[in-house]
Amino acid sequence: MKKVVVVGSLNFDIAVYTPRFSTPGESVLGNSVVLGVGGKGSNQATAVHRSGAEVIMIGQVGRDFMAELLHKHYVNEGMSEKYITTTDEAETGSGVIEIEPSGQNSIIVVKGANGTLCDENVRAAEEEFASADVVLTQLETGFSSIEEAKRLAKKYGKPFIINPAPHQPIPNGLFEGVDYLTPNETECEYFSGVTVTDEESASRAADKLLSMGVKNVIITLGKAGVYYAGENGRMLVPTTDLKSVDSTGAGDAFNGAFAVAVAEKMDTETALKFANCVASISVTRKGASNTMPYRHETDKLLSDFYGITL
Ligand code: RIB
Numbered sequence: 001m002k003k004v005v006v007v008g009s010l011n012f013d014i015a016v017y018t019p020r021f022s023t024p025g026e027s028v029l030g031n032s033v034v035l036g037v038g039g040k041g042s043n044q045a046t047a048v049h050r051s052g053a054e055v056i057m058i059g060q061v062g063r064d065f066m067a068e069l070l071h072k073h074y075v076n077e078g079m080s081e082k083y084i085t086t087t088d089e090a091e092t093g094s095g096v097i098e099i100e101p102s103g104q105n106s107i108i109v110v111k112g113a114n115g116t117l118c119d120e121n122v123r124a125a126e127e128e129f130a131s132a133d134v135v136l137t138q139l140e141t142g143f144s145s146i147e148e149a150k151r152l153a154k155k156y157g158k159p160f161i162i163n164p165a166p167h168q169p170i171p172n173g174l175f176e177g178v179d180y181l182t183p184n185e186t187e188c189e190y191f192s193g194v195t196v197t198d199e200e201s202a203s204r205a206a207d208k209l210l211s212m213g214v215k216n217v218i219i220t221l222g223k224a225g226v227y228y229a230g231e232n233g234r235m236l237v238p239t240t241d242l243k244s245v246d247s248t249g250a251g252d253a254f255n256g257a258f259a260v261a262v263a264e265k266m267d268t269e270t271a272l273k274f275a276n277c278v279a280s281i282s283v284t285r286k287g288a289s290n291t292m293p294y295r296h297e298t299d300k301l302l303s304d305f306y307g308i309t310l
Contacts, residue, residue, distance in 0.1 A: 270310075
């Protein structure tokens with residue numbers, strides 16, 4: 001079985017389904033609320049697990065009821081909590097999410113205990129890097145944890161992925177030598193300074209990111225698909241036609257699945273299509289970690305939509 005190390009966040013999500021987004025100073029009557037398991041790291045870890053690889057999750061929670069909900073998720077899924085530590089210094093991370101009828105969302109993340117995850121926590125799991133196939137991170141944990149994950153991935157020669165979400169100022173040189181950088185349009189604009197509206201602008205944005213020392217750039221474009229530029233050329237890969245009811249965690253589904261595809265050594269185009277299928281299925285369901293599809297569902301869509309049998 002392939003093994004993916006995820007250094008990332010675990011959040012308690014409060015998802016509110018609303019007829020429309022609220023504007024400053026306004027109270028909007030929502031339709032329903034769902035409390036669930038989220039956090040980009042944990043969503044990606046769940047996507048990895050359900051896609052059929054072993055996942056080693058390195059993260060941190062607080063000592064509160066939110067951590068208990070997350071703990072139940074790991075027990076139910078059969079995912080290891082060996083490297084999920086508990087801190088008294090901060091509350092468990094949380095996400096407050098508005099979702100309007102088209103499935104679009106707007107999210108506020110409070111890092112909480114995720115923000116105190118540091119290099120020491122990652123070093124404690126060094127042996128896992130040695131036997132991993134891929135290392136996957138985002139920007140919701142303390143920066144020293146991400147830098148240490150990169151150092152260990154390089155030390156053991158493992159592909160290193162950064163999903164640069166949510167966008168924020170980053171330490172100098174963080175993207176240098178990264179094997180795969182996977183921004184969405186908003187993150188891409190923040191880090192490259194180029195607004196992505198079509199294939200040509202995606203290509204220009206990718207050039208900027210490649211010039212920072214990234215080896216491969218993957219820009220997720222929602223319904224417009226995925227743009228790739230890097231060691232295997234350039235391509236725009238269309239996504240499937242499944243209808244979205246909640247886009248929360250779509251990027252996480254994509255990243256977790258892409259990490260598995262890299263671990264399984266799929267060629268780039270197949271890997272992007274495989275990850276598109278996982279993201280496409282996830283948005284047909286409400287929630288975050290709970291929406292990640294199982295491998296047999298992904299394989300079926302990959303065959304039905306793209307005509308690919310693995
Ligand atoms: O990507 C979606 C996730 O972002 C949510 O689960 C929320 O917790 C935030 O981390």
